[in-house]
Amino acid sequence: MRPNDFHGGVHPPENKQQSTGEPIGSIPLAEDLIVSLLQHTGATALPLVKLGDDVLKGQKIAEADGLISCPIHAPSSGKVVAIEPCAVPHPSGLVEDCIVIRTDGKAQWCELEPCDDYTQLNRVELLEKIRDSGIAGMGGAGFPTAVKLDPHGGAEIDTLIINGTECEPYITADDMLMRERAEEIIAGVSILSYILDEPERVLIGIEDNKPQAIAAMREAAKGTHFNIVVFPTKYPSGGEKQLIQILTGREVPNQGLPANIGIVCQNVGTARAVYRAIHYGEPLISRVTTVVGQALERQRNIEVPIGTPIHHILKHHGIHRGLMQKVIIGGPMMGYTIDDESAPVVKTTNCLLVPTKKELPPAPVAKACIRCGYCAEACPASLLPQQLYWYARADEREKLQAYNLFDCIECGACSYVCPSTIPLVQYYRAAKGTIRQAEAEKEKSDRARDRFEFRKLRLEKAEKEKEAKREARRKAAELARQQREQNPDSEEAKTGKQEADVVAAALARVKSRQEDPQQLLARAQRTLSSAESRVERLRSKLDAADNSLRDQLAAQLKAAELKLQEAEHKLTLAKRRADRDPVREPSNEEASAAVRAISKARAAAEARAQMSGADKLAADVEALRKRVSKAEVRLLKARDENDANLEAFETALEKLQKKLEDKMREQQSAQGGEQ
Numbered sequence: 001m002r003p004n005d006f007h008g009g010v011h012p013p014e015n016k017q018q019s020t021g022e023p024i025g026s027i028p029l030a031e032d033l034i035v036s037l038l039q040h041t042g043a044t045a046l047p048l049v050k051l052g053d054d055v056l057k058g059q060k061i062a063e064a065d066g067l068i069s070c071p072i073h074a075p076s077s078g079k080v081v082a083i084e085p086c087a088v089p090h091p092s093g094l095v096e097d098c099i100v101i102r103t104d105g106k107a108q109w110c111e112l113e114p115c116d117d118y119t120q121l122n123r124v125e126l127l128e129k130i131r132d133s134g135i136a137g138m139g140g141a142g143f144p145t146a147v148k149l150d151p152h153g154g155a156e157i158d159t160l161i162i163n164g165t166e167c168e169p170y171i172t173a174d175d176m177l178m179r180e181r182a183e184e185i186i187a188g189v190s191i192l193s194y195i196l197d198e199p200e201r202v203l204i205g206i207e208d209n210k211p212q213a214i215a216a217m218r219e220a221a222k223g224t225h226f227n228i229v230v231f232p233t234k235y236p237s238g239g240e241k242q243l244i245q246i247l248t249g250r251e252v253p254n255q256g257l258p259a260n261i262g263i264v265c266q267n268v269g270t271a272r273a274v275y276r277a278i279h280y281g282e283p284l285i286s287r288v289t290t291v292v293g294q295a296l297e298r299q300r301n302i303e304v305p306i307g308t309p310i311h312h313i314l315k316h317h318g319i320h321r322g323l324m325q326k327v328i329i330g331g332p333m334m335g336y337t338i339d340d341e342s343a344p345v346v347k348t349t350n351c352l353l354v355p356t357k358k359e360l361p362p363a364p365v366a367k368a369c370i371r372c373g374y375c376a377e378a379c380p381a382s383l384l385p386q387q388l389y390w391y392a393r394a395d396e397r398e399k400l401q402a403y404n405l406f407d408c409i410e411c412g413a414c415s416y417v418c419p420s421t422i423p424l425v426q427y428y429r430a431a432k433g434t435i436r437q438a439e440a441e442k443e444k445s446d447r448a449r450d451r452f453e454f455r456k457l458r459l460e461k462a463e464k465e466k467e468a469k470r471e472a473r474r475k476a477a478e479l480a481r482q483q484r485e486q487n488p489d490s491e492e493a494k495t496g497k498q499e500a501d502v503v504a505a506a507l508a509r510v511k512s513r514q515e516d517p518q519q520l521l522a523r524a525q526r527t528l529s530s531a532e533s534r535v536e537r538l539r540s541k542l543d544a545a546d547n548s549l550r551d552q553l554a555a556q557l558k559a560a561e562l563k564l565q566e567a568e569h570k571l572t573l574a575k576r577r578a579d580r581d582p583v584r585e586p587s588n589e590e591a592s593a594a595v596r597a598i599s600k601a602r603a604a605a606e607a608r609a610q611m612s613g614a615d616k617l618a619a620d621v622e623a624l625r626k627r628v629s630k631a632e633v634r635l636l637k638a639r640d641e642n643d644a645n646l647e648a649f650e651t652a653l654e655k656l657q658k659k660l661e662d663k664m665r666e667q668q669s670a671q672g673g674e675q
């Protein structure tokens with residue numbers, strides 16, 4: 001199979017050899033395991049244990065709260081010594097509720113339910129087991145796996161993609177996992193394929209910088225129809241959308257999901273976790289993590305219990321505090337720094353990077369943007385990072401959305417190539433955070449408004465009853481007034497008409513605002529989802545409640561179910577209404593300018609994809625020559641004007657010249673090969 005390419009991307013130094021010199025190891029169990037209740041995308045899990053409880057390894061200690069959530073299990077046996085907010089790995093340094101287990105050193109398992117032959121179970125039973133095992137995507141985002149395997153809206157899945165790409169520098173957890181546990185991964189892929197009703201294609205994507213992993217996976221996949229697809233190394237090929245494009249040539253729509261184009265994508269670590277959950281009945285309580293960086297004496301991969309404090313891992317890898325620069329969770333491109341080393345490993349912790357100052361020097365001070373366009377060239381999501389940067393700085397949220405900020409995968413390729421060393425991706429992260437917060441606040445106020453409107457309806461009903469009593473009196477008064485106004489040209493009649501017009505116009509305005517079908521639909525959807533999650537929560541509470549609380553909870557559940565029915569009915573009405581009156585295309589000028597600019601970039605990328613290799617090289621050389629001449633002119637101008645950003649202009653020109661030289665060499669060797 002011939003893989004495709006995607007727009008943009010960069011080639012940072014890989015630094016993978018440091019941590020692949022020895023097999024996956026382990027370290028002694030930590031005294032305290034700090035198990036976060038939020039290790040996945042979605043709602044925080046609800047604790048099932050209390051202070052002082054004894055727990056066994058693998059025992060469920062927190063239940064999922066709703067559909068998009070995951071249960072949490074004890075990574076080892078011991079006693080619950082705290083349930084409190086603790087530091088967790090998070091870019092903003094936030095604390096989260098955690099269950100702290102003091103381990104007893106016995107690592108005594110609870111009873112598990114193994115299954116030797118998964119085909120004896122049906123799809124729903126398997127999904128339930130996966131959900132109950134607390135498996136969330138182990139590639140980074142931590143989306144609950146069972147939800148991803150059960151696409152809503154009846155999407156037809158024809159392709160299962162397994163991501164073994166791991167393109168980020170330094171990280172080798174998936175590479176080592178594929179080398180050493182290939183059979184378990186392939187067994188997990190078989191289960192995933194069975195759950196998805198045996199899709200037409202099962203593609204396992206691996207970059208060509210992992211020859212041992214490729215060989216192991218090929219060996220393990222013998223006798224199956226799974227296709228191991230190897231493609232050239234380029235960052236960020238491991239991004240879900242980029243990998244889908246490489247392997248299938250299909251593009252996931254803006255703000256859409258792979259399921260919209262018939263694809264489900266899972267990471268190799270997740271496939272292995274699925275196998276262990278079904279075959280051995282083991283919940284997800286440990287993971288393989290890369291521990292790397294020159295500030296450590298020992299660099300390798302370890303299988304570590306979730307909840308292990310980071311300082312415990314660093315201590316067992318001989319950390320040199322005097323040399324280290326910082327502790328990074330993840331790799332140098334997409335990772336983030338943490339200050340508190342008591343934070344624990346969570347389900348998505350794929351790497352601890354502890355570089356020296358020499359190894360990863362701090363970024364130089366950012367200079368002004370010189371509009372060189374490198375960032376747009378490198379962006380794998382075909383965005384316009386320079387524009388996004390300006391709008392993020394100016395906090396222009398509508399424009400950020402129009403320029404598809406939320407399609408940014410935060411890969412950092414734009415920051416990596418920027419000659420002015422602007423930390424572009426940090427601006428995007430902050431802007432996304434602000435927009436999400438504003439949306440959450442809006443949702444909160446919408447909910448408050450719904451409650452207010454419901455109360456208003458009740459009051460209106462009471463008022464109507466009073467009104468009926470007043471009606472008789474009013475009719476009599478009306479009759480008297482009509483008699484007075486029998487002459488329509490009288491002053492009294494004119495004033496009355498004007499007042500009536502003003503009131504009618506105001507009422508029409510209010511009515512049109514209240515009856516906007518799209519607003520009604522959005523409100524109905526929000527009301528339904530909050531009613532669903534309340535019913536879900538009350539059901540789990542009722543299941544776990546003791547006798548003294550059951551009656552009270554059952555009554556609350558009944559009331560919540562009635563509200564849910566009411567919300568479903570309202571949503572059906574709102575959908576019908578919205579179908580009759582679909583949303584209008586925004587006529588906003590910026591939005592259309594953005595769409596035009598993005599389409600132009602996409603069209604250029606598509607045209608390029610049609611070219612032969614030699615034509616592409618010739619076009620690249622020609623374009624680079626032109627850009628070098630322009631950059632020379634700009635540099636001369638900057639020198640004449642003693643521009644403050646002279647250094648950035650020089651760096652930009654140097655980079656371009658180097659690119660041109662590389663491309664010309666590539667062209668010459670290609671021509672040599674052809675002769």
Ligand code: SF4
Nearest residue numbers: 369370372373375418
């Ligand atoms: S200076 Fe940086 S932000 Fe500005 S266009 Fe060049 S790469 Fe993009």
Ligand code: SF4
Nearest residue numbers: 379408409411412414
């Ligand atoms: S961080 Fe976002 S804007 Fe920058 S290159 Fe990656 S996807 Fe594009």
